[in-house]
Amino acid sequence: MIIGPSDLRIPVKARYSKADMRILVGLLTVHCTLKDKLHQMKKSDDRLCSYCGKERERSEHLLMKCKAPILLANRMKHLGSYFFLDKDIRDVPLDKLLRFARDTGIAKKLCYRPIIDVSQE
Numbered sequence: 001m002i003i004g005p006s007d008l009r010i011p012v013k014a015r016y017s018k019a020d021m022r023i024l025v026g027l028l029t030v031h032c033t034l035k036d037k038l039h040q041m042k043k044s045d046d047r048l049c050s051y052c053g054k055e056r057e058r059s060e061h062l063l064m065k066c067k068a069p070i071l072l073a074n075r076m077k078h079l080g081s082y083f084f085l086d087k088d089i090r091d092v093p094l095d096k097l098l099r100f101a102r103d104t105g106i107a108k109k110l111c112y113r114p115i116i117d118v119s120q121e
């Protein structure tokens, strides 16, 4: 886990959609639908990274360490570095994390769709 839920400091003025909040929470906590988590929940046999296939697919791996070309390029483009340490990723603005997640396809992996859609009831 990168941070705990109480550490997720969303600026008061920030207005994020429900989908953006879902992406940010998934990216910055263990509450996500990445393959390692699905494997822990016995929902998937595969826990390896969809991009490099070498490490467990977890937020911290995708955000800071994965060496897959698409992640390296977008990490540099949006976050300003090829790799990050845990303490450094905390300083990256949330808007940049969202752009990184969208451009790499990670956002789609984090947009968990519940089995029952309570919004239409």
Ligand SMILES: [Zn+2]
Pocket: 049, 050, 051, 052, 053, 054, 055, 061, 066, 067, 068
């Ligand atoms: Zn990887």
